[in-house]
Amino acid sequence: MSLEFSLNTLGAMLKVLPVTLSLTALSFAASLVLAIAIAVIDYFRVPVLRQVCAVYVSFFRGTPLIPQLFLLYFGIPTFIASLRDIPAFTVCVAGLTLNSAAYMKEVVRGSLLSVSEGQKEAALAHGMTPVQTMFRIVLPQATRVAVPSLFNNLVDIVKGTSMAFTIGVIEITATASLRASVTFNYFEAYMVLMLLYWVIILILERLEAVVEKRLAVGYNR
Amino acid sequence: MKNVSQSGIIDRQRGRQMIKIQNLHKHFGSLEVLKGIDLEIEKGEVVAVIGSSGTGKSTLLRCMNYLETPDEGRITIGEITVTAGKASKKEIHELRKHSAMIFQNFNLFSNKDVLHNVMEPLISAKKMKKDEAERIAVQYLEKVGMAKKLTQYPVTLSGGQQQRVAIARSMATEPNVLLFDEPTSALDPEWVQEVLEVIRKLARAHFTMIIVTHEMQFAKEVADRVIFMDGGRIVEEGPAKEVLENPKEERTREFLKISGRKSADGESVVIKKSRNFKDMLPMFIEAGLEFKPDDPDPEGLLVCFEMLDKESGRRIGGGSLAKAYGEFLIRSVAVEEAYQGKGLGKKLLEYMIGEAKEWDAKRLLLTAKVPGFYKKLGFEVIPREDAPPISDCTSCPRFHNGCDSEIMRLEL
Numbered sequence: 001m002s003l004e005f006s007l008n009t010l011g012a013m014l015k016v017l018p019v020t021l022s023l024t025a026l027s028f029a030a031s032l033v034l035a036i037a038i039a040v041i042d043y044f045r046v047p048v049l050r051q052v053c054a055v056y057v058s059f060f061r062g063t064p065l066i067p068q069l070f071l072l073y074f075g076i077p078t079f080i081a082s083l084r085d086i087p088a089f090t091v092c093v094a095g096l097t098l099n100s101a102a103y104m105k106e107v108v109r110g111s112l113l114s115v116s117e118g119q120k121e122a123a124l125a126h127g128m129t130p131v132q133t134m135f136r137i138v139l140p141q142a143t144r145v146a147v148p149s150l151f152n153n154l155v156d157i158v159k160g161t162s163m164a165f166t167i168g169v170i171e172i173t174a175t176a177s178l179r180a181s182v183t184f185n186y187f188e189a190y191m192v193l194m195l196l197y198w199v200i201i202l203i204l205e206r207l208e209a210v211v212e213k214r215l216a217v218g219y220n221r
Numbered sequence: 222m223k224n225v226s227q228s229g230i231i232d233r234q235r236g237r238q239m240i241k242i243q244n245l246h247k248h249f250g251s252l253e254v255l256k257g258i259d260l261e262i263e264k265g266e267v268v269a270v271i272g273s274s275g276t277g278k279s280t281l282l283r284c285m286n287y288l289e290t291p292d293e294g295r296i297t298i299g300e301i302t303v304t305a306g307k308a309s310k311k312e313i314h315e316l317r318k319h320s321a322m323i324f325q326n327f328n329l330f331s332n333k334d335v336l337h338n339v340m341e342p343l344i345s346a347k348k349m350k351k352d353e354a355e356r357i358a359v360q361y362l363e364k365v366g367m368a369k370k371l372t373q374y375p376v377t378l379s380g381g382q383q384q385r386v387a388i389a390r391s392m393a394t395e396p397n398v399l400l401f402d403e404p405t406s407a408l409d410p411e412w413v414q415e416v417l418e419v420i421r422k423l424a425r426a427h428f429t430m431i432i433v434t435h436e437m438q439f440a441k442e443v444a445d446r447v448i449f450m451d452g453g454r455i456v457e458e459g460p461a462k463e464v465l466e467n468p469k470e471e472r473t474r475e476f477l478k479i480s481g482r483k484s485a486d487g488e489s490v491v492i493k494k495s496r497n498f499k500d501m502l503p504m505f506i507e508a509g510l511e512f513k514p515d516d517p518d519p520e521g522l523l524v525c526f527e528m529l530d531k532e533s534g535r536r537i538g539g540g541s542l543a544k545a546y547g548e549f550l551i552r553s554v555a556v557e558e559a560y561q562g563k564g565l566g567k568k569l570l571e572y573m574i575g576e577a578k579e580w581d582a583k584r585l586l587l588t589a590k591v592p593g594f595y596k597k598l599g600f601e602v603i604p605r606e607d608a609p610p611i612s613d614c615t616s617c618p619r620f621h622n623g624c625d626s627e628i629m630r631l632e633l
């Protein structure tokens with residue numbers, strides 16, 4: 001065990017930590033938007049779009065993340081030349097987004113369905129439009145229901161960013177494995193890496209508790 | 222008040238047609254729930270719709286704001302007419318703006334507090350500014366007695382309170398008609414009365430209302446017209462008293478007989494404690510006690526006992542316990558005539574004696590015109606000169622001697 005190596009590796013990882021964090025943040029934000037859009041399409045039973053979305057969800061849930069990233073980064077640009085110069089980081093955000101939105105869509109859809117039919121009827125019966133009902137009554141309540149599961153998806157995305165190194169994005173996993181393979185200090189490198197992921201996720205768990213508490217206002221007797 | 226009188230809902234031009242339904246049909250799959258309903262309702266009219274479950278009452282109401290899509294027919298509310306099968310989204314939305322519905326399960330928005338529940342339709346459907354919406358919301362919440370709970374969320378309210386907020390939410394949008402879909406069916410008996418009280422007030426102010434209800438007594442009391450539905454058709458309609466007391470149709474008679482049988486035995490009442498002596502006055506007067514509607518509370522009032530019909534929540538009897546001049550007094554005990562002879566008076570009094578013991582009363586005094594009833598419960602008549610200076614006159618709020626009842630005492 002080399003403590004010095006561990007600390008050096010940690011230092012190097014912290015330097016690229018913003019890459020991991022921004023990959024996470026961008027992918028999560030984009031997949032949330034995409035998931036809500038697909039769930040709403042599903043909820044209002046929009047013809048054609050609904051079927052297209054169903055195929056997308058099924059395909060991205062039915063295939064692993066690494067081939068998805070490879071297809072996006074190496075595969076598609078062989079047909080479309082203009083996509084060849086897109087940086088690996090961007091492709092990685094796209095891949096993570098498409099992958100996790102397919103899962104999050106079901107979470108969002110379930111939470112939309114959890115809002116009582118009666119409240120929607122009450123909104124309509126008092127002259128609100130279906131869109132107003134969705135944004136002012138249904139979505140706020142669905143958010144509360146969806147948050148615990150969405151944090152699960154967020155945790156998955158954090159760990160999913162570790163796949164970015166397969167297409168050459170230098171983030172914390174890439175840094176750890178590069179240093180490990182040069183110095184053969186595999187144990188220290190990966191242990192420090194895993195502890196770092198763990199800390200990130202512990203912080204997210206604390207955040208989740210705070211958010212859930214906030215959203216519970218009005219629901220406790 | 223200004224706002225109410227400006228809206229279309231108040232009885233300014235009573236007699237003008239407000240709602241017209243022509244040949245309304247509705248199927249659920251192969252089941253025909255509405256088989257051609259024709260109905261006209263005037264501005265300011267209160268209409269009660271009665272009938273067994275599954276006869277299409279609620280469906281009729283829900284077709285009127287397109288929560289159910291009718292298959293055939295025309296619906297006119299105010300100046301808007303919608304023809305089934307040809308209604309555009311815009312027309313449906315317009316139609317919905319002309320009415321407001323009060324649901325059996327209240328359906329308050331659980332993500333919003335009381336104030337914002339009422340404000341929401343004003344802001345999003347009526348495009349009001351926030352401060353105006355708030356002013357109007359508070360005004361209507363005052364009318365239903367909920368203005369003190371503005372920041373509470375629905376989950377913290379009783380069923381009765383939730384329904385009162387729901388009524389305020391509907392009234393605040395100032396619709397042409399209020400649609401009540403069994404407003405008290407989901408309530409515990411103790412909360413029914415406060416909701417009916419609010420609806421009674423609306424009826425007196427001649428809001429145009431259609432009330433689907435199972436409460437015949439209430440229908441008789443508030444409705445101008447009663448409609449009896451059976452098998453998806455209007456079987457009989459007419460002035461409330463006429464339909465409920467002298468129905469012409471055999472099926473109406475049959476239905477009223479069945480629904481009447483369920484109530485009015487000793488197990489179908491509850492006793493609720495309150496301080497609402499004033500609210501009990503109409504019942505006391507009805508039951509023959511010498512009160513005037515604006516009499517003050519009895520001196521030293523401790524607690525009122527309201528006896529409620531479990532099914533309708535109607536006040537059918539009651540009494541009060543007071544403490545004045547160091548004596549515990551039972552005042553003004555009454556049970557409505559229709560409910561007499563079922564041991565309810567005894568039940569009420571036993572309950573009141575139990576309560577007096579909890580207040581550590583050593584003895585109880587009352588005045589009675591019919592001492593026989595109280596003798597059975599252990600009270601004895603005492604000579605006037607031995608009595609403390611209490612009134613034996615049910616209509617005097619102040620205690621004094623001098624009226625023509627017996628004074629009775631029970632040692633506890």
